[in-house]
Amino acid sequence: MNSLRSHRNIVARTTGGVHSPISEWPKGQQPREKLRLAGPEALSDAELLAIFLRVGVRGKTAVTLAQDLLGTFGSLPRLLNSSAEEITRCYGMGISKWAQIQAAYELVKRSLEYELMHDSVLGSPAQMRELIQAKIGQLPHEVFLCLHLDSKNRLIECQELFRGSVAQTAIYPREIVKEALIRNSSALIVAHNHPSGEPYPSKKDIELTRTLQQALQWVAIGLLDHCIVSQSSFFSFVEAGIMDIDPN
Known part of the structure; x- marks a missing residue:
């Protein structure tokens, strides 16, 4: 594998x-x-x-x-x-x-999920990237994923929450919060793909991240990262310094 x-x-x-x-x-x-x-x-x-x-x-x-x-x-x-x-x-x-x-x-995808269910996602960033890339990197339409994490940052579920056209996907922060509460998530990592091939965030991507981070704070759920993938590239908001996180 x-x-x-x-x-x-x-x-x-x-x-x-x-x-x-x-x-x-x-x-x-x-x-x-x-x-x-x-x-x-x-x-x-x-x-x-x-x-x-x-x-x-x-x-x-x-x-x-x-x-x-x-x-x-x-x-x-x-x-x-x-x-x-x-x-x-x-x-x-x-x-x-x-x-x-x-x-x-x-x-292969299930093996990656299994590994992340037993180890901290933050301690296995390469496997987390591989999972996201395998799930949505090659798709011809936009998909928004939520990686629900427990109190030890282990994967609870990798959930496809929204699906859209080649150019855009409608994303609703309230739905993300609701799904996180249902799963008793302690933290989230969210991700979506850019079928166009450029993984860099748009102004709307940045605004969504800030809105979602604020909404999750109200229910004591951390947003650890927002990742964007294309067929061969990967972008992390945290690594780019666009968002600050509290790993605890």
Whole structure:
């Protein structure tokens, strides 16, 4: 799962023959055997994806098919967030293979959530970023997330609260406060995505953050950060010095 999240560059295969079956490749170059011998970190994105695909199509090995898919979608995150309709338009791909990929990606997201439920989010900032990026970074429309935290800043729930168009999402602070009280949250981290690709906050984003911080203070709930993500970038209000927090 760590390798699925690493987004390593595709490594083109130069040995074994482009069209020769994987079973005829040297043992150390076959993806499953390579994983067994050297660990998942040693495999390229295409090789890891080929393990899920299991088999290729006529004239293409599973690795070649995986390379074609990564080339079509442009990146591993974009492929992992593809819809069934998008992926089944690709030669050799059907609902079954799409489901396998989606199941693997969901396991990665659930693993991140599990880790943050047992450790302080503030003590695991990289995992928190990975979770937010995995949840909404690649989406073509705006989504607003709330990470509800307990008194030890452990994750209670990662909640999708609002969803909007490509350009904007209607966000209501009163609803955020209500949901936090329902979950007995001690603190929140909120996040939303910018499908346009620029993760920098707008004037409305800054105003919303201040309004939400004030509203939460009335019910003794801290707002620890507001994060904005795009396909490849991450912005933190706290790190940028836009908002002050009381970690206690």
